[in-house]
Amino acid sequence: MCRFNFGWIAGIVPFMICISSFQGSSMKANEGLNQHLAVIRSQNKGKETNWAKLEAECLKLVKDHNSPEEKGEIYATIALIYAEKGYTSREDVRIPKALEYCKKALQHPLDATTACEMYGRWAGALMVTYWSYAEEDFVTVRQEAIVPCLTGLKLALDNKAPKEYPKAPPPVSKYDNPGDKELVNRHKEELAAQKKWQFLEKLFFQRKALTQMCISLYSHKPYDADELRNLAQKILKNHEGVVNELIGQVEARIAELEAPSTQTSKQSPREPAKDPPANSTQR
């Protein structure tokens, strides 16, 4: 019997899935916007970066790039500016900003791998915040963090994210004669294979990261693999094999964590020496 109240989750999951429309790898490339965003993003060096300035520079671009796709790309870039360097503590000022922009980006059309990463960064920000909570509080916040985690994983799986690292195709060859149709066609095929592999590789890394986050959340005390199973079965519909695998990985991790034990004991005193040694006491 389910011990948990998943009513709120049942409401939020369809919302999270419907607020985004994900377009595989077929999003139209907007090279101009991409370049603007790349230049801004490249100024993020971690500590001592003026993130608010970079955020403002990105938001300025909305004026000229205000299609839903473009806004999604802008918000996702801001989310990454705040999230992609990780966090130094749970009080890191970047965490609320990362959460805000992940959610905002997911309300716009995103390509599948970016959407997966937004869910992952969302879950990651929550995990960093909640990681050192007392067990009784962690139980509640974990239920919040696991939802974007599993939702992102579902999206990756729906896009056929491979479990194993995808084998790279042959490299894209060079040629200098555009008049050689055979060469040009072969090159196009190689390029298409390369793009497909790049997409699969991104999906692989998303699947790996999101799976690992789910494992981390539920191999944290208090252990509750049953709760994860219930949630995963609800969110990862049509991926029963992955649910079982996930639970197995969580149980294995818990077993690993429980194997070593911390020792703090006071041993029984031994029979003392018979003669009083010099300097045996201190006054």
Place this chain on the structure above:
Amino acid sequence: MNRQFLAGVVSFTVATVCISVPECSGWAPPLDIDSDWKVYAPVGVWAIVDAWVESGGPVYWWDWDWASGAYNVGQADYDYSSSSWGIYDSSGIYSVYVYGYSTGGSDDAHSYVYAVAVTQVISSTSAACVGQNVTFGAITDPLNCAHLVTVTWSAPGGTPSSGTGSQFTTKWSTPGPKTVTATCGDSNASKSITVFTIKSETVSTVPPGRNRTILGIGEPVTCWTEPSVSVNWSVEGPSSVYPETGTSTTFTAVKSPSYATVHAQKGSADCTLDFEVIAPSGMNVVKYQDLTPGVSGPPNNKIGASSQFTSIVLPTSVCFQWAEFRENIPTDTWIWPDGTEQSNLAHTVPWSVGYNNLTIDTLSPQGGLQPIGRIHDGSSYVSFSYTIRVPAEYKNQYNQWTSWLPGETHPREFRGSDQKARVIFNATNSANGDWMGPWQ
């Protein structure tokens, strides 16, 4: 009661002696004795309490009373001082009384013996990095006595591996669970912490030595903690980590030359791993094979030659599989010996390399197979050459193409004397195709 009886006997005896001894005036100064106020001893170790005469004396008889729990009690007595020793095997604060008897009367003194046991070891952190100093402290019963007794420490594998004092600082050069034990007399307590380090492995299996920290632009690396500890991952400098928490993360190098430091933080432990990201610096080109020459002989007297070269992006100490390359070929125009003008329109050719930084470059005449008449200047077949410029670029972190081999060219040579064609590929190294032909 027994003590009172003894005191009475002693007083009576002393009084009797005084009456019979001429020197004894019948008056003696009152006895005042004192003893150690507090004595600290580890459980299982002798506690020695001293008592002495402050005034009066000499003392004819010292009587020590150790509280229950002490055993092996003994004493050594002198006229003006006495020592007594005893052992407790349970921690606590015990009272010890001493009584002295002299002709001037009797007196007593009271001492406290603190039998100290170490009950717990605390540490500044539950996890530490390899090489990080960790301080341990001993908690005692009675409390706050660690600095008053001898506490010895052992830390197998640590530097130092032993020490004394209420606190102990050490570090380890290898990862794994580490146990530090504090011993105080017969008591001891231990604390285990996890000493971890960051391990890394490039996704690329080539070149070998996947724990290298010099990476090609865009190269991903899996980082994890050993032993497995859940940490917060972060990075200083360009590049990124994902996810931000857990036992492992993927570090992705930025697509420009740079330095980055990956942090794995848990509590006060902050382990780091430095990476350097480098850009391509050159290309090594070797002829791979000559392809089938163009069809020769009338009526197909064409010049057709094609050769393939392996192009290896340097340095091969890193992997450039994740770099985006292109040949940015500009417009070039040349005039054949027969006066025909031919142009190669500007175009770009994206390309990539495998794990081994290798790709194949195919060279063939622009415009397809040329009539052999192109190298006939009206009187005879002559030698001729033209060059296609193929500057190489990679895409950097700004999504901008960066030129890294601006002088790369693909010269073609045609030999009129024997109606053969050859192509010569020049980059930082040069490689030649074989002569092909004849086509007549």
